[in-house]
Amino acid sequence: MLQKFVIPFFIICLTGVNVTVIAQQTTLWNHKKCAVVLTYDDAIDIDLDNVVPALDSVNLKGTFYIIGASPAINNRIPEWRKAASNGHELGNHTLFHPCDGSLPGRGFVSPQHNLYTYTVQRAVDEIRANNCLLKAIDGKTRRTFAYPCGDLTIHDTAFYQQVASEFSGARGVVPALLTPHEVKLDNINSYAIINHDxxxxxxxxxxxxxxxxxxxxxxxxxxxxxxxxxxxxxHSQLLHFLQQNEKDIWVAPMVDVADYIQQQQSQP
Known part of the structure; x- marks a missing residue:
């Protein structure tokens, strides 16, 4: 009986394997190996025409970051409401998508919505107004935020901090793969996909x-x-890969993942 237990002990010592660490790693993300969040910015018609049907066909849920002033919102509210009722998140991408026009390569920024000329209060007011609009569409009170153009500050002020308590988290634009305790919920890393295969x-x-x-x-x-x-x-090939590996991959809207991370970070 003694030999039966001593042998595995020596094997573990010789290989340097930490069983506790392995168990934690393989259940770290809602009992899956990793978490994947699919986010779609700017509230455009393609979201409803191409993306929602693709996600629904494989029973995956995504997060759509909504610009409240987008014509695709005003013209198609019932469809957005249906998407939200089916488990997709309508996230806040501000009312007018202001970006800092003082930065290089920002010729597309209009004078009316130049974050550089905003006051912090104006930015906060527009974020909260967009939250009201989104609540009127989906009836929900918890959602996440995404920084337009990835801009975090107005001059030297981190404007999101004024409304952070009203969101589960905020998605940024800097790529990185992090564990739950490494994620910064006020600037969640992401990989921008532009013509990638x-x-x-x-x-x-x-x-x-x-x-x-x-x-x-x-x-x-x-x-x-x-x-x-x-x-x-x-995009479809990615979705099918995620579906085929759902036993190992937790695919969920950002709000669910952010809330889960917050719970993990509150524990030792």
């Missing part, structure tokens, strides 16, 4: 599985509709 996206997922980390995809156009685009077929 399916192999690139699937390899990111495989790396997240290997490292037991969070992978957030940032999409704009899917099969058209935006200058920042990804091929519709490549």
């Amino acid at each position: 399916a192999a690139y996206m699937i390899n990111l997922v495989k790396e997240a599985m290997r490292t037991h980390t969070l992978l957030v995809f940032l999409f704009h156009g899917v099969g058209g509709g935006h200058a920042l685009n990804v091929d519709k077929t490549a």
Whole structure:
């Protein structure tokens, strides 16, 4: 009886394997190896025409970061409401998507919505107004935020901190794969997908599985509709890979993952 237990002990010591660490890593993300969040920015018609049907066909849920002033919102509210009722998150991407026009390459920023000329109070007011609009559409009080253009500050002020308590988290634009305790909920890392192929996206997922980390995809156009685009077929191949590996990958809206991370970070 003694020999039966001593042998495994020596094997563990010789190989340097920590059984506790392995158990934690393989159940780190809601009892899955990793978490993947699919996010789609700017509230464009393609979201409803291409993305929602693609997600629904494989029973995956995504997060759509909504610009309240987008015509695709005003013209198609019933469809957004249906998407939200089916488990997709309508996240806050501000009312008018202001970006800092003082930065290089920002010629597309209009004078009316130049974050550089905003006051912090104006930015906060527009974020809260967008929350009211989104609540009127989906009836929900908890959601996440996404920084327009990834801009975190107005001059030297981190404006999101004024409304952080009203959100589960905020998605940024800097790529990284992190464990729950490494994620910064006020600037969640993401990988922007612009004309990348399916192999690139699937390899990111495989790396997240290997490292037991969070992978957030940032999409704009899917099969058209935006200058920042990804091929519709490549996007579909990614979704099918996620579906085929659902036993190891937790795919969920950002709000659910952010709430889960907050719970994990509150524990030792």
